[in-house]
Amino acid sequence: MFATEFEYTKANSVSEAIQLLGSNDGAKILAGGHSLLPMMKLRLARPPMVIDIGGIEEMRGISVENGTLRIGALTTHADIAESHVVKDASGILWETAYGIGDPQVRNRGTIGGNIAHADPASDLPTVLTVMDAVFTIQGQGGITRRGSRNVSADEFFTGPFETVLGENEILTAIEMPVLAANQHAEYAKMAHPATSFAVVGAGVVVTVDNGVCTGARVAVGGLTPKPTRGPSVEAALNGIELTADNIAAATALIDGDLGSDILGDVFASGEYRRAMAAIELKHAIFHATGLAHHN
Numbered sequence: 210m211f212a213t214e215f216e217y218t219k220a221n222s223v224s225e226a227i228q229l230l231g232s233n234d235g236a237k238i239l240a241g242g243h244s245l246l247p248m249m250k251l252r253l254a255r256p257p258m259v260i261d262i263g264g265i266e267e268m269r270g271i272s273v274e275n276g277t278l279r280i281g282a283l284t285t286h287a288d289i290a291e292s293h294v295v296k297d298a299s300g301i302l303w304e305t306a307y308g309i310g311d312p313q314v315r316n317r318g319t320i321g322g323n324i325a326h327a328d329p330a331s332d333l334p335t336v337l338t339v340m341d342a343v344f345t346i347q348g349q350g351g352i353t354r355r356g357s358r359n360v361s362a363d364e365f366f367t368g369p370f371e372t373v374l375g376e377n378e379i380l381t382a383i384e385m386p387v388l389a390a391n392q393h394a395e396y397a398k399m400a401h402p403a404t405s406f407a408v409v410g411a412g413v414v415v416t417v418d419n420g421v422c423t424g425a426r427v428a429v430g431g432l433t434p435k436p437t438r439g440p441s442v443e444a445a446l447n448g449i450e451l452t453a454d455n456i457a458a459a460t461a462l463i464d465g466d467l468g469s470d471i472l473g474d475v476f477a478s479g480e481y482r483r484a485m486a487a488i489e490l491k492h493a494i495f496h497a498t499g500l501a502h503h504n
């Protein structure tokens with residue numbers, strides 16, 4: 210199917226893109242186009258105007274400053290997967306970017322587009338939630354009248370394909386703490402064989418001192434409408450030695466944190482995904498701590 214007719218325009222700066230959004234009702238931002246264009250072709254989205262932000266250099270790039278990794282929203286998955294800065298600062302993000310889709314998707318798709326689209330099956334919402342990332346959002350006047358604001362990943366995602374982004378706002382950058390030497394992070398997913406999208410994905414960051422877990426953040430995605438933190442698992446991991454048995458007992462508690470709204474489809478039922486959540490979480494901690502090589 211072809212998309213409905215639309216006007217195409219290019220923005221050369223963030224402020225121009227915001228101004229164009231504000232003066233054209235229903236207009237949509239085009240970043241890598243790997244989610245927007247399929248939606249338009251299926252006529253699930255019918256924007257009268259598409260604003261191409263692909264040429265805005267100020268929205269690209271990767272840097273580390275004062276213990277914070279900063280990535281411009283237009284940075285592609287391939288740029289992240291090839292970056293030694295990301296590899297050193299956040300190995301979990303580096304590996305996850307490499308596991309997204311295929312080379313075409315990674316070469317065009319952007320971190321900002323992935324987050325703004327908020328597909329429950331996307332990998333980055335789960336990983337950025339577990340990494341305690343903060344998103345910079347810019348807007349001016351129009352409906353939001355908020356200027357620039359920072360929103361944590363925990364607050365940003367509100368449901369399937371839903372975020373706190375206002376109509377005239379643009380996501381410009383993503384920031385997250387650089388992992389400390391005693392922090393170990395990993396993302397494990399059961400990937401859909403056709404697309405690599407997460408059927409169930411699990412992210413963990415564990416802090417380990419003298420063999421004991423002194424802090425944990427865990428989140429799962431793919432099976433819930435938005436990334437879901439696991440407070441019961443986090444509490445159970447805290448203060449224990451990370452042995453295989455202890456990890457298995459703690460990760461089993463994720464079931465109680467999932468709630469009742471579990472996604473399912475012809476590929477994998479909700480019941481099956483629910484059962485897989487603890488398994489992917491266990492794999493993630495095994496890999497993060499090196500236990501995977503011994504079990």
Ligand SMILES: Cc1cc2nc3c(=O)[nH]c(=O)nc-3n(C[C@H](O)[C@H](O)[C@H](O)COP(=O)(O)OP(=O)(O)OC[C@H]3O[C@@H](n4cnc5c(N)ncnc54)[C@H](O)[C@@H]3O)c2cc1C
Pocket residue numbers: 237238239240241242243244245246282283308309310311314317318319320321322323324325326328330331332333374378379380381404405406407
């Ligand atoms: C075959 C295939 C396989 C894929 N596999 C995976 C996978 O394994 N894992 C995974 O995580 N993802 C996967 N994806 C999705 C991919 O990562 C997309 O790149 C991503 O979802 C959207 O990024 P984009 O830059 O292409 O955004 P676009 O398609 O350009 O935009 C998506 C939406 O976000 C909005 N938007 C874009 N940028 C901004 C911004 N800066 N501020 C505000 N709004 C913005 C747009 O208006 C639009 O509504 C796959 C996609 C395809 C087609």
